[in-house]
Amino acid sequence: MKRFLEFFKPLMQADLGADRVVPPSGFTVRLTVFTSAAMAFLTVFALALSLAADRLATNWGEELARSSTIRISAPAGQMAAQTEAALKVLTQTPGVVSARALTAEEQQALLEPWFGPGLPVDQLPVPQLIEIAETAQGYDSEGLRLRLQAEAPGAVLDEHTRWRKPLVAAASRLNLLGWVSILLITATTGAMVTLAANASLAANAQVIEVLRLVGATDGYIASAFVRRYTLRVLTGAAVGTVLGFIAILLMPGGSDAGGFLTGLRFQGWHWLWPAVVPPLAALVAFAATQAAARRVLGELA
Amino acid sequence: MIELNNVAYSYGGDALLNDISFSLAPGSFHFLTGPSGSGKTTFLKLCYGALLPTDGDVRIFDHSARDMGRDAVAYARRRIGVVHQDCKFLDHLPVNENIALPLTVSGQATPDQFANLQELMSWVGLVGRGNALPPELSGGERQRAALARALIMSPDVILADEPTGNVDWEMSQRLLRLLVELNKMGKTVMIATHDLALIRAAKAQVSARVLRISNHTLQSAGVDL
Ligand SMILES: Nc1ncnc2c1ncn2[C@@H]1O[C@H](COP(=O)(O)OP(=O)(O)OP(=O)(O)O)[C@@H](O)[C@H]1O
Ligand SMILES: [Mg+2]
Numbered sequence: 389m390k391r392f393l394e395f396f397k398p399l400m401q402a403d404l405g406a407d408r409v410v411p412p413s414g415f416t417v418r419l420t421v422f423t424s425a426a427m428a429f430l431t432v433f434a435l436a437l438s439l440a441a442d443r444l445a446t447n448w449g450e451e452l453a454r455s456s457t458i459r460i461s462a463p464a465g466q467m468a469a470q471t472e473a474a475l476k477v478l479t480q481t482p483g484v485v486s487a488r489a490l491t492a493e494e495q496q497a498l499l500e501p502w503f504g505p506g507l508p509v510d511q512l513p514v515p516q517l518i519e520i521a522e523t524a525q526g527y528d529s530e531g532l533r534l535r536l537q538a539e540a541p542g543a544v545l546d547e548h549t550r551w552r553k554p555l556v557a558a559a560s561r562l563n564l565l566g567w568v569s570i571l572l573i574t575a576t577t578g579a580m581v582t583l584a585a586n587a588s589l590a591a592n593a594q595v596i597e598v599l600r601l602v603g604a605t606d607g608y609i610a611s612a613f614v615r616r617y618t619l620r621v622l623t624g625a626a627v628g629t630v631l632g633f634i635a636i637l638l639m640p641g642g643s644d645a646g647g648f649l650t651g652l653r654f655q656g657w658h659w660l661w662p663a664v665v666p667p668l669a670a671l672v673a674f675a676a677t678q679a680a681a682r683r684v685l686g687e688l689a
Numbered sequence: 690m691i692e693l694n695n696v697a698y699s700y701g702g703d704a705l706l707n708d709i710s711f712s713l714a715p716g717s718f719h720f721l722t723g724p725s726g727s728g729k730t731t732f733l734k735l736c737y738g739a740l741l742p743t744d745g746d747v748r749i750f751d752h753s754a755r756d757m758g759r760d761a762v763a764y765a766r767r768r769i770g771v772v773h774q775d776c777k778f779l780d781h782l783p784v785n786e787n788i789a790l791p792l793t794v795s796g797q798a799t800p801d802q803f804a805n806l807q808e809l810m811s812w813v814g815l816v817g818r819g820n821a822l823p824p825e826l827s828g829g830e831r832q833r834a835a836l837a838r839a840l841i842m843s844p845d846v847i848l849a850d851e852p853t854g855n856v857d858w859e860m861s862q863r864l865l866r867l868l869v870e871l872n873k874m875g876k877t878v879m880i881a882t883h884d885l886a887l888i889r890a891a892k893a894q895v896s897a898r899v900l901r902i903s904n905h906t907l908q909s910a911g912v913d914l
Contacts, residue, residue: 409794411781594777598778598790599790599794602838603763603764603765603791603794603795605759605763
């Protein structure tokens with residue numbers, strides 16, 4: 389804990405002297421603030437994208453997991469036997485978590501919207517339905533089809549939502565890409581701050597020399613630069629985050645129909661995620677300037 | 690306080706200083722003379738750790754300069770007031786803040802010491818110039834400001850490189866008196882200068898040793914200048 393505090397000392401030093409000993413540089417200040425704002429804005433978007441893609445992948449994935457059914461149409465006498473046979477095949481199929489024949493009541497409930505209540509299911513040649521829950525990897529559907537054909541000729545494998553599988557993979561990939569983008573933006577921010585801090589340190593070699601002459605430690609000199617860049621980046625990132633937040637807020641949300649596009653808004657506590665962006669940016673700036681200062685001060689020694 | 694043992698120094702080519710042994714005793718008053726380019730400034734830089742000897746050992750407050758980290762050198766500098774020959778300042782800060790810079794940097798500025806600032810400014814004749822920026826000062830004013838900055842921390846050792854190079858005779862006498870007073874208060878003083886008249890004037894006030902750099906070594910200049 390002490391070392392942790394020690395690390396942040398340059399930020400907390402109460403005297404404002406350290407900031408004044410380095411001459412102000414108006415233009416690069418504005419550039420640094422602007423760049424940090426832009427980076428934070430992009431980060432908020434990448435966050436929204438990532439989280440939305442993740443939600444999508446999860447939802448679709450869950451639907452997929454309980455998506456397949458088997459329909460058995462057989463003469464009344466063979467119905468029970470073929471159902472039994474199909475269930476047996478399913479229990480032996482890798483990738484199937486569970487399989488369950490729907491009860492008559494459940495089948496009736498499914499048909500009710502179409503035929504109204506009071507339909508005597510057991511007296512009609514209604515196919516028997518088997519609900520399949522599969523693992524994330526899923527089963528080999530061709531193999532299952534072949535075996536069903538052999539064991540229960542009346543069974544038809546119905547995979548009506550399987551087409552979504554590549555979409556789920558794409559959503560997962562998009563989620564990953566979002567996080568990679570955030571990582572890249574973070575690294576770019578670090579690189580930008582390093583470049584700016586390096587230039588500023590080099591431009592102030594004379595100032596550093598004078599400070600050393602009067603007994604300034606490297607820590608003191610570094611803190612003047614570190615605080616300056618950390619505060620600039622924090623300011624910029626805060627502005628960028630607020631703008632990004634507002635932009636996401638203005639996205640239409642909620643409707644099921646639009647799917648991905650309308651799902652870009654944050655949901656629930658995810659609205660808190662953007663709050664992480666400015667401190668993260670400041671931390672990156674802090675570390676980058678600290679490293680740059682240490683390096684340049686070492687070279688100037 | 691500061692000790693040089695068989696020190697040699699070269700900027701890359703031939704040795705500029707060779708086999709120099711010297712000890713700066715507490716409370717002593719030294720002059721350092723020698724022709725231009727003989728290495729006076731270099732000698733002082735060795736004394737305050739701005740340069741490391743190419744051979745031999747420099748000890749600053751009983752620590753070998755070679756073994757001192759940059760922080761240790763920084764702390765030592767707070768006890769050594771240095772007047773640079775070319776008086777470097779932070780040009781964006783007014784003169785009084787420049788003079789107070791050692792206090793600011795050490796993080797231990799007390800109101801007392803800032804009271805010192807006013808007194809020092811009047812001693813070096815800079816009253817009313819405190820809010821000027823360093824580039825607005827004359828050469829002599831810069832030197833006086835540099836001297837005031839060297840003294841603000843009330844250092845144990847004062848190393849002054851040509852502190853009177855650009856001021857008139859009267860002002861140089863005034864600055865000399867200031868340094869002599871400080872020496873009487875126990876400060877160790879070393880002044881590098883070409884100005885033999887200044888040395889003569891000092892000898893009337895204080896028992897000063899005069900050292901001379903010639904032929905790359907340090908010699909005692911004797912009584913008759
Ligand atoms: N940074 C440096 N790199 C290379 N050579 C240097 C450097 N600084 C000084 N010199 C050379 O070392 C020699 C001594 O310089 P120094 O400044 O110590 O002399 P000085 O006695 O103080 O002279 P002056 O009386 O003119 O101030 C000079 O020949 C100078 O050119
Ligand atoms: Mg010189």
